[in-house]
Amino acid sequence: MSDKLTAIEEALAVFGSVPTLEEMPRRTLGDKGIAGPTAAHLIEEVHSPFNLAYLTFTTGSSAFQTIVGVTYAELPDRSAVAREIFGRLNLEGGARMLVTYPPLVNVFSKAALDDCAVTWSHLSRSSRDALLLAACCQAPQVILGESSFLRAGLEQAEALDLKDEMPKNCVLLCAGTPLDQELIPVAARFGYEVHDLYGCQEFGWLVLDGVPLRDDISLVPSPRGPAWRELVVGGLPMGDSFLVSTAGHVCDREGQIITYRRERTYPEYEVIVRATPATTTEVIEKTARTVLRIKSRVVKVPHDVVLGAEVTRLELVPGLVDASAAPVEPILIEGPAQTRLFEAMVSAQRDLSLHAKTDPAWVKRR
Numbered sequence: 001m002s003d004k005l006t007a008i009e010e011a012l013a014v015f016g017s018v019p020t021l022e023e024m025p026r027r028t029l030g031d032k033g034i035a036g037p038t039a040a041h042l043i044e045e046v047h048s049p050f051n052l053a054y055l056t057f058t059t060g061s062s063a064f065q066t067i068v069g070v071t072y073a074e075l076p077d078r079s080a081v082a083r084e085i086f087g088r089l090n091l092e093g094g095a096r097m098l099v100t101y102p103p104l105v106n107v108f109s110k111a112a113l114d115d116c117a118v119t120w121s122h123l124s125r126s127s128r129d130a131l132l133l134a135a136c137c138q139a140p141q142v143i144l145g146e147s148s149f150l151r152a153g154l155e156q157a158e159a160l161d162l163k164d165e166m167p168k169n170c171v172l173l174c175a176g177t178p179l180d181q182e183l184i185p186v187a188a189r190f191g192y193e194v195h196d197l198y199g200c201q202e203f204g205w206l207v208l209d210g211v212p213l214r215d216d217i218s219l220v221p222s223p224r225g226p227a228w229r230e231l232v233v234g235g236l237p238m239g240d241s242f243l244v245s246t247a248g249h250v251c252d253r254e255g256q257i258i259t260y261r262r263e264r265t266y267p268e269y270e271v272i273v274r275a276t277p278a279t280t281t282e283v284i285e286k287t288a289r290t291v292l293r294i295k296s297r298v299v300k301v302p303h304d305v306v307l308g309a310e311v312t313r314l315e316l317v318p319g320l321v322d323a324s325a326a327p328v329e330p331i332l333i334e335g336p337a338q339t340r341l342f343e344a345m346v347s348a349q350r351d352l353s354l355h356a357k358t359d360p361a362w363v364k365r366r
Contacts, residue, residue: 018360027054029102033110036102036122051352052294056106056201059176068201069294071348075111077340078204081213082112088208089171089195091141094118097173098134100145101126104175107199120144128153132162139167147174147194151183154190166190173197175205179260181250196251198259202295203233203341210248210255216340219244219257220331222265223318230265231257234341235314235333236297237269267320269331270298271342275309278346287342287349295345311335312342 001009019025029035029043032054048055052069059065070078086092094117099105102122105113113120121138123130131153135143143150150172157166172187174180175197187194199205205213214233222228222241231238241263249255271291276284281301288299298319306313312335333339 031110033105033113033120034102034122036099037124037126038102039126041103051348051355053109053111054106056103058201058296059103066296067294068296070106070109071294071345073344073348073351074204074341075109077214077344078109079112079115081205082108082116082118084213085173085197085205085208086116086118088211089142089173089193091118091171092116095141096120096138097142097144098123098131098138098140100131100143100149101176103201104144107175107201107204109204118142128156132157132160132166135167135170136162136165140170141167142171142173144173144175144197146176147172147180147183147196148177150174151180151186154183154186154192158186158189163190171195175199178262179250181260184250194251196249196259198257198262200238202297203236203238206231206233206238207255207257207259209252210257210259211252212257214340216338218333218338220316223267224263224265228263229257230269232269232316232333234344235312235335235339236271236291236295236299236341237265237316239265239268239297241265267318268298269316270300270319272315272317272330273299273301273305273312274315274332275306275311275313276346277309277312279308281305281307283346283349283353286353287346290349291342291345299342312339314339314342 027048053072053075054070056068056070057065058068086095097118097120099120099122105120123134157163169191171193173195179196184194196209197205198207206217207213216234218232219229220232222230224241227243228241229244230241243258243261244256245258246256249258273284278284284305285301288301291297291299314333316331316333335343
């Protein structure tokens, strides 16, 4: 090696301003609070951008599992929702929670559970035997998991005569799939409460026992029919429709959103930005692309969008229109309260624009 290259090598080792692979910051499964086994995943390292709080994935219940990005701007609302959940469960002072499926922690966020003083653990293996062992040895106050798995686990505990070994006065927080109502009588034999938690990786937890967990949730007419309502959070449609009934939810008669009667909305709504407090279209257009990429929701910005408006106005329209059908009236969602989630995405996009990439090996010429 020439003297010049040796000098460069020595200077790089001493004064290098960008990290080596070994020096790069790392966000592990433990840092995200999801360091537990699943039979549905492998572990893969990725380069994750600084502008995202963390990465997660959809469950794949209705389509291919896809990547989800959670921004820092969304974390305060996820913490507020977590406090609301544990407050309704009368566990405001903290709780021990057993999580049967590690990615469910991502729907809360680790920061949200830490804010609530909740401590949690995972199964040693994703199996019913591991569930029984953890429940009996750890005595959790809350078990978070899919309802049919919990039902099968309790039935196995009965068959093995382990009922007396199981924790007392436990709360079963059912999430991830529509509630298996056969769990309720089985849980009652153990003296357990059953609660139905609905949400998604993209937007966090949204409804507990038929009662909304956020104040920016709207129920709008659904293309599925007059008995159904589409759930919209912060101006962004979920793609899920529910029956709404004054008879109430099976876990809480005050809850009217029947989350265990869920159907995919078809055709799904797209979001049109009609007005924005922003003074240029650039940040709104970039936000629209961000929402599409990390939340899988279609947001469009027309040329005649009103800039500098007092509040955001979003219009929901079906993504597919049958020319032979009667015209569908657009649905208007107006801020600031009802568009809070959309505004969080705009805030995240603005923050990103203030912090250019610092990697000198990646420079885009204008």
